Amino acid sequence: MNAPTSHAFDALMQIVRERKTSRAFEPDFVVPSEHFDMILEAARHAPSGANAQPWHYIVVTDPAVKATIRDYFVAEQRRRAKLKMKFPTPNYQHVATAPGLIVVVADFRYIRAFPVLNDGSDLDRMYRENAERILLQSVAASTMSAHLAATALGYGVWWITAIGQEEAQRALKPVLGVPDDLAVIDIMCFGPPLQAPYKRWKKSLDEIRSFERFDMANYRTPAQIDEWIKTTRHKVMYRDESNVD
Ligand SMILES: Cc1cc2nc3c(=O)[nH]c(=O)nc-3n(C[C@H](O)[C@H](O)[C@H](O)COP(=O)(O)O)c2cc1C
Structure with missing residues (x-):
């Protein structure tokens, strides 16, 4: 194996350091369709437990669908405030105008592809808990590749998970045509940042x-x-x- 060059490492680290969360984007920017392909090409090569690749990505460009997703997040934001969760929730209004919006879908049925007994025993439960973690790590690995690819293309990125709850699933799956046995696990927004992103x-x-x-x-x-x-x-x-x- 060739030793990695410092040039390759420097180039990688520049992207890794440069990736910063933006929560508002230039609303009129149109993401070229090949950029979606390039971003998801990076997601495609990610490692996963048992090489199961338990992910799917839905590119959303329809403004009406983006607005529906935004409405859900804004409602969730209000609900959390009412519940006095005290979690500092951001403003989700800008989801509707994110030039790039990709919904991340996870297929939890692949838990069966990892070491489990499938006999309902306590031991099985222990293995299943770990299998669920394997699946989550796998989808995160792929999603992270997508975020880095979007950063490399010069975009600000926004990883939104405030959507995993069962109710959100019920609300959004029909809008996105996601089959019942799959899960909408998070959303990736990206685009040219509206304000200069800052390093956290x-x-x-x-x-x-x-x-x-x-x-x-x-x-x-x-x-x-x-x-x-x-x-x-x-x-x-x-x-x-x-x-x-
Ligand atoms: C697994 C995960 C879940 C996140 N969920 C949300 C979210 O629901 N809403 C949000 O505004 N930001 C979310 N973020 C973004 C984080 O708040 C952000 O990454 C963190 O504050 C660090 O900032 P940085 O991305 O600029 O390094 C999430 C990030 C990750 C990796």
């Missing part, structure tokens, strides 16, 4: 890495996590990295 806080390398054994200096207790949620979460979600210590 990322943990340092030392904070995410240990050698040989887990470094307890990086262990957080539940109380510390609660404190982080209270004092820091909103800053890391909606402000640039300079606002976080």
Whole structure:
């Protein structure tokens, strides 16, 4: 195997660093159809458990469908506020005007393709829980490739998962013609950002890495996590990295 060149690594890292969430895009921009192909070509090559490739992507260009999806998110945003979930929810109005909108569909039936017993026993439940995680990681790997490809094409990207709930599934599947036994797992919006995207806080390398054994200096207790949620979460979600210590 050829050693990876630093040029290839630098080019990759530029895309990886450059990928930043944007939540509003130039509404009049039209995504060339080949860009959808290029983005999904990247998704297609992702690794997956048992090479099951349990994903499907629906490219949505119809403004009426985009508006319906937007309406769902806005309603969900209000509902979360009413439930006093205290999660700092963004403004979902711009989903309707995202030039690129791709719905990510997961096929959870492929859980059967992973190591499970399929006999309803407790042991089976344990294996199934892990199999579900394998499936979620697989779809995320593919989706991430799509996000990086869109970044490489110069777009801002928006990964939206506030759609996994059963009710949302029931509402959106008929609109998108998704069969009942598949799941709408998330939505990818992209386009030229309306405002310059900012870099959000990322943990340092030392904070995410240990050698040989887990470094307890990086262990957080539940109380510390609660404190982080209270004092820091909103800053890391909606402000640039300079606002976080
Ligand atoms: C699995 C996953 C789920 C996410 N869900 C949402 C979402 O429902 N709504 C939203 O506005 N952003 C969502 N995001 C975007 C994150 O808020 C964003 O990635 C994070 O704040 C870090 O910012 P960055 O993408 O600019 O690095 C999600 C990202 C990931 C990877």
